[in-house]
Amino acid sequence: MPTEDTEPTSERLSRAVWRTVAEDGIEGTSVRRVAQHAGCTTGLIMHHFGSRGAMLKHAREVLYKRTEERANIAENTHQSPRFRLKEVLCGVLPLDTERKHEARVWAGFAATALSDDAMRKIHVSGNRRWLHRIARIISTCTPDASTDSVKISAIQLIAATEGLALLASLDPETYSAEIQESILAMEVDNTLRKMASPPSAHIE
Amino acid sequence: MPTEDTEPTSERLSRAVWRTVAEDGIEGTSVRRVAQHAGCTTGLIMHHFGSRGAMLKHAREVLYKRTEERANIAENTHQSPRFRLKEVLCGVLPLDTERKHEARVWAGFAATALSDDAMRKIHVSGNRRWLHRIARIISTCTPDASTDSVKISAIQLIAATEGLALLASLDPETYSAEIQESILAMEVDNTLRKMASPPSAHIE
Numbered sequence: 001m002p003t004e005d006t007e008p009t010s011e012r013l014s015r016a017v018w019r020t021v022a023e024d025g026i027e028g029t030s031v032r033r034v035a036q037h038a039g040c041t042t043g044l045i046m047h048h049f050g051s052r053g054a055m056l057k058h059a060r061e062v063l064y065k066r067t068e069e070r071a072n073i074a075e076n077t078h079q080s081p082r083f084r085l086k087e088v089l090c091g092v093l094p095l096d097t098e099r100k101h102e103a104r105v106w107a108g109f110a111a112t113a114l115s116d117d118a119m120r121k122i123h124v125s126g127n128r129r130w131l132h133r134i135a136r137i138i139s140t141c142t143p144d145a146s147t148d149s150v151k152i153s154a155i156q157l158i159a160a161t162e163g164l165a166l167l168a169s170l171d172p173e174t175y176s177a178e179i180q181e182s183i184l185a186m187e188v189d190n191t192l193r194k195m196a197s198p199p200s201a202h203i204e
Numbered sequence: 205m206p207t208e209d210t211e212p213t214s215e216r217l218s219r220a221v222w223r224t225v226a227e228d229g230i231e232g233t234s235v236r237r238v239a240q241h242a243g244c245t246t247g248l249i250m251h252h253f254g255s256r257g258a259m260l261k262h263a264r265e266v267l268y269k270r271t272e273e274r275a276n277i278a279e280n281t282h283q284s285p286r287f288r289l290k291e292v293l294c295g296v297l298p299l300d301t302e303r304k305h306e307a308r309v310w311a312g313f314a315a316t317a318l319s320d321d322a323m324r325k326i327h328v329s330g331n332r333r334w335l336h337r338i339a340r341i342i343s344t345c346t347p348d349a350s351t352d353s354v355k356i357s358a359i360q361l362i363a364a365t366e367g368l369a370l371l372a373s374l375d376p377e378t379y380s381a382e383i384q385e386s387i388l389a390m391e392v393d394n395t396l397r398k399m400a401s402p403p404s405a406h407i408e
Binding site: 023024025026027028104107108110111112113114115116120123124127128131152155156158159160161162163164166167169170171174175179182183186187190194 | 227228229230231232308311312314315316317318319320324327328331332335356359360362363364365366367368370371373374375378379383386387390391394398
């Protein structure tokens with residue numbers, strides 16, 4: 001890893017934006033605060049990004065890039081499709097410091113997107129790509145399943161993962177990494193089991 | 205419903221705070237904006253609530269009250285335990301306009317709680333009460349299940365519901381009310397089925 005002296009300015013500023021969003025939340029991310037973290041003037045931040053909005057968009061892109069890179073690695077591992085599915089989903093759970101930061105940044109952007117239409121469009125398009133990816137991996141686990149059944153299962157797993165990520169980000173005591181992983185494993189198994197053999201009995 | 209003239213001031217201001225948080229998000233909720241919605245001076249708002257922080261705390265309390273009232277009604281219905289479980293969980297899904305507003309307010313507070321420790325404590329304590337409630341209803345469905353198994357199932361259902369609520373709030377086109385309800389019903393059925401008969405086969 002380069003020291004502060006040799007690290008290119010763009011990387012240093014990018015890291016400062018990321019750190020500010022992760023620590024202070026979206027609304028706490030001012031140009032002044034990023035400049036403090038980067039150890040530079042607010043002028044340099046404005047010169048580099050152009051606006052606070054562009055700075056936030058950059059942080060959003062960094063988040064997508066990190067999530068996608070981790071998912072690509074997990075998807076290309078030489079393991080069973082079921083293992084790959086669980087690994088890709090685990091990529092967005094706050095299981096370690098790096099993913100904890102990512103989950104905080106993700107939750108902040110999700111909330112911002114609720115009342116900011118431009119941000120909402122970016123969020124929705126990213127989420128649909130994610131849905132497409134999870135559906136694709138489920139298909140490799142259950143090649144005979146219908147498109148509808150695969151889509152519903154993908155939504156189930158994504159909802160379970162996003163819900164767990166939010167719960168655990170806010171209350172890590174109750175939702176430890178161990179609990180998150182075991183619940184996700186159960187969700188994956190239940191989903192694949194149900195797809196392999198649709199239920200015959202009604203529960204009341 | 206009282207008209208603006210006969211409605212008590214406290215109710216009118218409460219509605220204005222709620223509306224502002226639901227429409228403009230937490231960060232967009234300024235004293236000025238609430239005064240605009242209430243059709244009064246910012247002085248009256250400050251006199252009534254004391255501070256912006258107290259105003260936001262009030263909105264958080266309104267959200268809990270609404271959620272709990274709906275859950276109490278659903279839990280006391282004369283239906284099967286399984287039906288009651290699904291009904292209580294549906295209370296926090298954005299299935300109609302009222303619940304859409306609530307889900308937006310909830311997501312905003314969840315994100316704010318990530319970088320605001322006082323808000324986080326309120327959020328965590330509310331979430332633990334919710335976990336306790338869902339576990340209690342699951343116990344009535346599966347009286348022989350162990351405490352651990354009930355807790356894990358409660359977390360599964362809460363995560364699935366919160367995840368769905370967030371996905372649907374941001375992308376209602378992909379996650380329609382119909383899809384949300386059918387996925388929640390499946391989650392409830394899968395959870396209760398699994399508790400009734402633990403899996404014997406391993407899926408790979």
